[in-house]
Amino acid sequence: MLVAPALIVLAAIAGWPLARTIWFSFTDAELSDFSHYAFVGFANYLGRFEGDWDGVLADPVWWGALWNTLWFALISVSLETLLGLVFALVLAVRFPGRGMLRAIVLIPWAIPTVVSARMWGWMLNDQFGIVNDLLMRLGVIAEPVAWTADAGTALWAVIIVDVWKTTPFMALLILAALEMLPSDIYEAARLDGVRPLELFMRVTLPLIRPALLVAVAFRSLDALRMFDLIYVLTAGGSDTMTISSYARQQLVDFQEVGLGSAAATLVFLAIALVTVACLTANRVRTAAEETR
Amino acid sequence: MRLAKRIGFWLLVAAIAAFSLLPFLYAVVTSLRAGSELFTVAYWPSRPTLSNYAAVFTQQPFGRNILNSVIVAAAVVALSLALGTMAAFAFGRIAFRGRSALLAAILAASMFPQVAVLSGLFELIRALGLYNRLPGLILADLLLTLPFTVWMLTAFMRDLPKEIEEAAMVDGAGTLTILWRIFLPMMGPATVSTGLLAFMVAWNEFLFALTFTLTDAQRTVPVAIALMTGSSAFELPWGMIMAASVVVTLPIIALVLAFQHRIVAGLTAGAIKG
Numbered sequence: 001m002l003v004a005p006a007l008i009v010l011a012a013i014a015g016w017p018l019a020r021t022i023w024f025s026f027t028d029a030e031l032s033d034f035s036h037y038a039f040v041g042f043a044n045y046l047g048r049f050e051g052d053w054d055g056v057l058a059d060p061v062w063w064g065a066l067w068n069t070l071w072f073a074l075i076s077v078s079l080e081t082l083l084g085l086v087f088a089l090v091l092a093v094r095f096p097g098r099g100m101l102r103a104i105v106l107i108p109w110a111i112p113t114v115v116s117a118r119m120w121g122w123m124l125n126d127q128f129g130i131v132n133d134l135l136m137r138l139g140v141i142a143e144p145v146a147w148t149a150d151a152g153t154a155l156w157a158v159i160i161v162d163v164w165k166t167t168p169f170m171a172l173l174i175l176a177a178l179e180m181l182p183s184d185i186y187e188a189a190r191l192d193g194v195r196p197l198e199l200f201m202r203v204t205l206p207l208i209r210p211a212l213l214v215a216v217a218f219r220s221l222d223a224l225r226m227f228d229l230i231y232v233l234t235a236g237g238s239d240t241m242t243i244s245s246y247a248r249q250q251l252v253d254f255q256e257v258g259l260g261s262a263a264a265t266l267v268f269l270a271i272a273l274v275t276v277a278c279l280t281a282n283r284v285r286t287a288a289e290e291t292r
Numbered sequence: 293m294r295l296a297k298r299i300g301f302w303l304l305v306a307a308i309a310a311f312s313l314l315p316f317l318y319a320v321v322t323s324l325r326a327g328s329e330l331f332t333v334a335y336w337p338s339r340p341t342l343s344n345y346a347a348v349f350t351q352q353p354f355g356r357n358i359l360n361s362v363i364v365a366a367a368v369v370a371l372s373l374a375l376g377t378m379a380a381f382a383f384g385r386i387a388f389r390g391r392s393a394l395l396a397a398i399l400a401a402s403m404f405p406q407v408a409v410l411s412g413l414f415e416l417i418r419a420l421g422l423y424n425r426l427p428g429l430i431l432a433d434l435l436l437t438l439p440f441t442v443w444m445l446t447a448f449m450r451d452l453p454k455e456i457e458e459a460a461m462v463d464g465a466g467t468l469t470i471l472w473r474i475f476l477p478m479m480g481p482a483t484v485s486t487g488l489l490a491f492m493v494a495w496n497e498f499l500f501a502l503t504f505t506l507t508d509a510q511r512t513v514p515v516a517i518a519l520m521t522g523s524s525a526f527e528l529p530w531g532m533i534m535a536a537s538v539v540v541t542l543p544i545i546a547l548v549l550a551f552q553h554r555i556v557a558g559l560t561a562g563a564i565k566g
Contacts, residue, residue, distance in 0.1 A: 002386075002471075003394065006379035006442055009371075013435045014401045017412025024411050031414075090304055101305060103549050104312050110548040111316065112496040114514035115537040119319045122530050130318060164315065172556055225405035228498035232518045244407040244499075251411055252503055261411045268408035275403050 018268070025261035032255060044262035055262070062263065065246040068155060072242065073223035076162045081216055083163065084170025089200075091171065092178045109168040117232035120161040124148055151239040158230050158240055162223070170215055177211030178204070217278040224271055243267045316541070323534035344535035353508050354536055357516040361495055361540075364426055364512055368433045368494040369487045375434075376441035376486070377479070381471050383442070384449030385457065395446065402439035406499050409435065417504055424506040432500040437490040444489075448482035449475065485554035488547060495544065513540045 025044055029037035041047075046057040091102055108116065123130050124147035132144040147157040181204070189199050227244040234240045241249075247267055251260025324340040348354045382388070383395055413432055414423075422428030452475065460470050476483075501512045511519070517536050520529065548555060 002378040002382040002467075006375040006398075006438060007394070009375060009434055010398065010401055010438055012416075013413065013431055014404060014409060017409035017416055018404070020412030020415055021408055021410070024415075029411075086304075087308055090301075090308060093301070095301075095305070097305075101309060103552055104309050106548050106552060106555075107312050107316060107545055110492070110544050111541050112514055112544070114496070114498055114518045115319075115541055116315075118517055118533050118537055119315055122322060122534065123315060123318060125530075128530075164311070168312065176556070221403055225407065227407065228514070228518075231498075231502075244405060247407045248410065248499070248503070251414075257411050264405075264408045264410060267405045271403060271405050271408075275400070 021261045021268075022265050023261075024257050025265045027258050029257040029261075030255050031251065031257050037258070040258065044258045045266075055259070061241065062243075062246055065241040065243050068240060069224060069226070069242040069244075072155060072159060072162070072226065073220055076159045076166075077216060077219050077223055079159070079163045080167050080170045080219060081212070083167045084174050084215075085212075087167060087171035088174035088178055091175050105168045105171060107168075108165050109172075111165070113165065113228045114232050116161055116165050117229050120157070120164070121148060121233050124157055124160075148234050154234050154240045158233055161233060162226070162229060165229075166219060166222075170219065173211060173215040173218075174208060177208040181207055213282070217282075220278075221271060221274060224274060225267065243270070319534045320538055323531060323538050326531050344531040345539070347529075348532045348536045348539070352516065352520065352532070352536075353511075354516060354539075356509055357511050357513050358540070360426060360510065361513040364429050364433065364501075365491050365494040367426075367430045368437055369490045371430070371434060372437040372441040372490045373483060373487055375438060376445050377471075377476070377483070379442045380445030380449045381475060383446040384452075385475075395443070398439050398442050401435070402443070404435070406436070410499070410503060413500075414503065423504060424510050426510065428504050429497075429501055429512065432504060433494045433497050436493050436497065441486055441490055444486045445479070445482060448479060452478055481554060481557075485551065485557060488551055488555060491547075492544065495540075 024037075026039055026041060027037040028040050028043075042055075044055050046053065046055040052058075087105060091098065091105070111119075122128075124132075126132065126144045126146035126149070129144075129147070131147065132141070135141045136144070145153060147153050185203060186199070189203065194202075225244050226242055227248065230240045230242060231245060243263065244267055247260050247263035249260075250256045250263055254260075321337055323344050324337040324342070326341050326343045379398075383391060413435075417423050417428040417432065420428070420431075422431065456474060456478075457470060460474055465473070496514060497512070498514045498518065501515045502518070505511050505515065508516070513536075517533060517540070520533050520536065
């Protein structure tokens with residue numbers, strides 16, 4: 001069977017480790033020694049320890065991380081969708097230099113995440129950063145802001161960099177959908193004198209909606225499991241911690257395989273839930289449209 | 293009115309270009325500045341110097357890091373394409389029981405949060421004796437590239453005409469001959485764009501590379517750049533970091549620009565058909 005090699009590899013590096021992670025989440029295993037551990041039931045998730053609630057679900061840091069992750073995903077995916085739509089609409093117009101602009105737009109997407117985190121870390125530097133300098137010259141702020149270190153702005157710094165990096169991806173997916181639209185509708189609309197905004201809201205947007213939803217679903221899943229950007233940009237401080245970085249911190253930095261695995265299992269469940277919700281919504285909508 | 297519209301449109305074009313281009317250009321500018329000059333805000337280097345580029349290769353094992361990344365990415369691309377093409381041939385051209393369920397399972401694997409397999413994979417890599425070694429990273433990275441490779445190649449494979457295959461079978465060609473002699477040449481463009489995306493994923497990968505390596509000499513480029521520190525713990529060597537960033541980014545940008553159309557076709561095929 002030709003499928004077998006790929007399946008065996010995937011089962012070995014995805015299925016088996018996932019099963020082990022879930023198993024470890026019910027044990028008190030530690031990173032230094034995987035061979036000695038005891039079954040502890042749900043204690044890593046939630047348990048009583050010396051009269052206090054213990055476990056991931058009793059940890060305020062976990063709930064902060066969950067809140068950060070949801071907030072980050074909501075804001076950055078919304079901004080990316082809006083900006084991506086604007087980019088795609090501009091790129092769909094025929095003008096001299098369009099090929100060039102299309103190539104330029106791809107650049108942020110091509111740059112490795114860690115590199116963009118470092119680049120923006122430098123630009124957002126409180127003393128020598130170009131962003132503070134520009135904003136002060138424009139009179140927007142009176143004194144330098146420590147963007148990545150200040151609790152109030154750190155998450156926004158992460159959002160800015162993520163939006164910069166992934167808007168091109170969004171724009172490309174939307175552009176592909178725009179280019180598949182039939183041009184005769186637009187001819188007819190132009191002859192009827194339909195206003196551009198109305199045309200966009202009533203014709204373009206409904207037609208590209210399926211592609212738009214797929215793109216939003218893709219980006220949301222990506223945003224929900226985000227790790228590398230914040231790890232490099234804000235050094236894993238709790239103000240910007242995501243659920244993925246919480247799990248890794250327990251696992252690697254604190255060597256708590258049990259707790260870390262419990263957190264990782266919760267991340268997996270959250271993402272699986274969102275995936276199933278997206279797929280079901282998609283199926284229900286498609287079915288509804290087919291029966292109409 | 294029309295003129296105002298034209299000007300507005302071109303301003304928008306300029307804004308998009310600036311948004312995409314300027315941050316990277318500023319990194320290039322920074323990489324050309326050295327010493328105390330770095331710690332003043334400037335939009336242009338007054339005395340451009342390549343000393344940061346020299347430093348990153350002499351003071352850091354950065355050449356070794358680049359070699360590591362090249363080895364890992366090349367191996368990941370080769371393995372993904374080999375395994376992916378075989379699987380895609382079966383998924384795309386042969387009807388068998390459970391085909392759509394298997395494809396769905398493979399797609400589900402690409403939705404995995406990386407952190408969910410971290411402890412299990414750590415145990416596996418340690419048990420295989422691959423901790424802090426490049427083969428461990430290659431194995432782990434396949435988790436990220438194999439699902440979408442299978443998926444994209446299957447989508448392309450389905451679009452190939454059935455008549456060719458039938459004609460070859462009439463001529464007495466076996467399955468492997470058909471795959472090797474007929475489909476592979478026709479799949480060239482699809483293979484290039486899939487391989488390129490897999491290369492970028494492996495080149496960028498950070499979480500596995502950070503967790504499964506321990507020493508400077510085994511690190512890949514993203515981890516090296518993320519963990520780069522200067523001679524004192526209080527000052528980050530921004531000039532060197534920017535130089536390293538430019539060095540690893542320029543080849544990727546060149547690749548992306550050269551294969552722009554294929555990447556766009558691949559991305560949209562993978563995302564929208566999937």
